[in-house]
Amino acid sequence: GLFASSKMSVNKGNHVDAYYLMPADNHDIASELLSIANFEDQPVNKNASRFQLMISPASKSTCKEPRAWLLPDTVFELMEDDNDKHMGCGFIPVSLLQELAPGAAAVQVRIFVPSLGIFKGMLMSKVGIKKIQLFESMQKVGKTLKPPHTKLKGKAFLLFKNVMPSKSAEFIDRKVNPRLKNPPPSAEKELKSLCRMFQTLLTANGVPVGELDLYLEESCFFVRRNHHSAVGVSDPTNKLPEGSVFITGLGVGGPSDDVFVTRFPCTEAGDGKMLPVVRDKPPGMSDDEWCHLCGIHCGLIVFATPKSPDGKLLPEIIANGDLDGDYYLILWDKVILSHISPVVNSNDPVVDSESDSEQSDDDPWISQSVEVCTSSKLHQGVVRKRIGNDYLVTFEALEMEDQIMTKEEVAGDREFFDGISGHRGKGIQVEVEVSWVSPGGAKSKAWQSVATLRIQENVVDDLAQYALKHNLLKDIGWRWADTLVWQAQVVEILRHKVTNNCIEYEVLYDDGETAWEELSDQEGDVDLICAYAEKEDLLQKKSWSWLKPHIAKAKGEWFDRLQTYLVNTQRLLDNNQLTTLLHRKFRESHDGTDSDQSVSFGRAYKQALDIGKHGGKVDLPL
Numbered sequence: 001g002l003f004a005s006s007k008m009s010v011n012k013g014n015h016v017d018a019y020y021l022m023p024a025d026n027h028d029i030a031s032e033l034l035s036i037a038n039f040e041d042q043p044v045n046k047n048a049s050r051f052q053l054m055i056s057p058a059s060k061s062t063c064k065e066p067r068a069w070l071l072p073d074t075v076f077e078l079m080e081d082d083n084d085k086h087m088g089c090g091f092i093p094v095s096l097l098q099e100l101a102p103g104a105a106a107v108q109v110r111i112f113v114p115s116l117g118i119f120k121g122m123l124m125s126k127v128g129i130k131k132i133q134l135f136e137s138m139q140k141v142g143k144t145l146k147p148p149h150t151k152l153k154g155k156a157f158l159l160f161k162n163v164m165p166s167k168s169a170e171f172i173d174r175k176v177n178p179r180l181k182n183p184p185p186s187a188e189k190e191l192k193s194l195c196r197m198f199q200t201l202l203t204a205n206g207v208p209v210g211e212l213d214l215y216l217e218e219s220c221f222f223v224r225r226n227h228h229s230a231v232g233v234s235d236p237t238n239k240l241p242e243g244s245v246f247i248t249g250l251g252v253g254g255p256s257d258d259v260f261v262t263r264f265p266c267t268e269a270g271d272g273k274m275l276p277v278v279r280d281k282p283p284g285m286s287d288d289e290w291c292h293l294c295g296i297h298c299g300l301i302v303f304a305t306p307k308s309p310d311g312k313l314l315p316e317i318i319a320n321g322d323l324d325g326d327y328y329l330i331l332w333d334k335v336i337l338s339h340i341s342p343v344v345n346s347n348d349p350v351v352d353s354e355s356d357s358e359q360s361d362d363d364p365w366i367s368q369s370v371e372v373c374t375s376s377k378l379h380q381g382v383v384r385k386r387i388g389n390d391y392l393v394t395f396e397a398l399e400m401e402d403q404i405m406t407k408e409e410v411a412g413d414r415e416f417f418d419g420i421s422g423h424r425g426k427g428i429q430v431e432v433e434v435s436w437v438s439p440g441g442a443k444s445k446a447w448q449s450v451a452t453l454r455i456q457e458n459v460v461d462d463l464a465q466y467a468l469k470h471n472l473l474k475d476i477g478w479r480w481a482d483t484l485v486w487q488a489q490v491v492e493i494l495r496h497k498v499t500n501n502c503i504e505y506e507v508l509y510d511d512g513e514t515a516w517e518e519l520s521d522q523e524g525d526v527d528l529i530c531a532y533a534e535k536e537d538l539l540q541k542k543s544w545s546w547l548k549p550h551i552a553k554a555k556g557e558w559f560d561r562l563q564t565y566l567v568n569t570q571r572l573l574d575n576n577q578l579t580t581l582l583h584r585k586f587r588e589s590h591d592g593t594d595s596d597q598s599v600s601f602g603r604a605y606k607q608a609l610d611i612g613k614h615g616g617k618v619d620l621p622l
Helices: 029-034 044-053 094-100 167-176 185-190 196-204 209-218 287-294 353-358 407-411 457-469 479-483 523-535 542-556 558-566 569-589 596-614
Strands: 002-008 016-020 068-072 076-079 089-093 106-113 117-126 132-135 139-142 155-164 227-234 245-247 258-262 273-276 300-303 327-331 369-374 377-387 390-395 403-405 416-424 431-437 443-449 490-499 502-509 514-517
Touching (some): 029 558, 044 117, 044 139, 089 094, 089 227, 094 117, 106 227, 117 227, 167 227, 196 209, 369 390, 390 407, 416 443, 416 457, 431 457, 457 479, 490 514, 490 523, 502 523, 523 542, 542 558, 569 596
Parallel strands (some): 076 132, 089 117, 227 300
Antiparallel strands (some): 068 155, 089 132, 106 117, 258 273, 369 377, 377 390, 390 403, 416 431, 490 502
């Protein structure tokens, strides 16, 4: 059998890492996998990412031995996780962690327990517990419904992927901790500058370019190295004040200072937050718990757990982070922090209030192109919004400032395309009836050739959408439009109703739209109906029992479907190209501030990064 990890390297050429299994005679790989965890009930894209957990490399001890063990499954317990507050981070007894990895304070893990399931995430050391505490947010595959694997019966496989604090944090620890010896100057050659995305985030939050450039230069030396990366973990004491963090290694006993925290990828000002740092023992925290936190070296940022049901999860509002192994940038340079302006702690879309109040959604000139000639040079501009009776126009050329133009200046002698009301003819003779608006506002209609109109940039998209709406994409003369439109796919059934003995379903499309429809007995539709019936517990009703054979068949084919999905290299290539394109668009649209365009492309880029692991869609700016 063959399965492949859905991972693509673009630095050394496009390729897929494939792993071949050579089973013994009469050996069923699918059955063996089901004896470890319940893969049958997982969507195929989820199973693809779960298989990568099974090929995770283990970190090595000082004796070069891989940190992986078979332990009794009684060492683990599955805890309830109200509102996903632990975000992929569990806890491990201090004594057990020191036995397995001396000197470690937290570990990134992969855990396979047939009686509980498959887990990934972080384990933070905790005082006063006797078992490894796992949370539902760490569970990636449910427990097996079959007899457990013979080698794992009553057992659990525990793998440490990374151990924290890491070796790379040692010199920062020596720099900030007055009780330790200063790092040697020779270690400064290992110091790296802030990546471009972090630099852009700081300027978007108000840091002057000159101050940032000076810090980048001076932070290459330990004297002003006032930032470092740390792995996020959940509070093992549950006593840190809500909304605060504890940063291991940065000292205690002083005044509470704020630090700037963000993570990669960060594409808008709100992806970074100023957070208060706990430096004194909070009320209710025991001396043992406080001593444990204070004794950990640099390399971890401990996020307070919300106490109220509606309390904000701090990692979630920092560029949609979590605690399953994410690294966070922490910056405490007082000069840089003095320039950072307050930002709203939300990831709500940026709204231009002036544009919202003064721009009409049906204004035909918004987003139209404008040409302006200066000094015998032609500049391309775009109408951004209406201000009173005039329009704001921005230009591609950096030397061109924004201009306020009248409607007459924007329109010139052009007529504005205002829609298509009909079509006639076939093949190269096909025509459409087009509505036009003159600069003075007068409307007119005319029959025009599709072959002529399709080369006009401001009309071609409308033509393609017209062809889609009227089911013309397969007709001669319209087939060119098929490559320009995205036909939305149904991704989920929301509810159903019975009308005249027919079942109608309210379906959700991948573009966010919903509609009531009758679904067919085609394979894709049946899969959706099966998923809906299982979710709503409808299979016990006689009218839904016809789905049971389909569900049994699909579960029996889960491994075949997974292999087909995994070896689809075109899917990986498409996702890589989409991600690369959106990142380039984000960089091109970002001018140091959060514009609607840069925020939209930034969020689309982050969504594209997640598609390979979680599926979903990308919201593109219009």
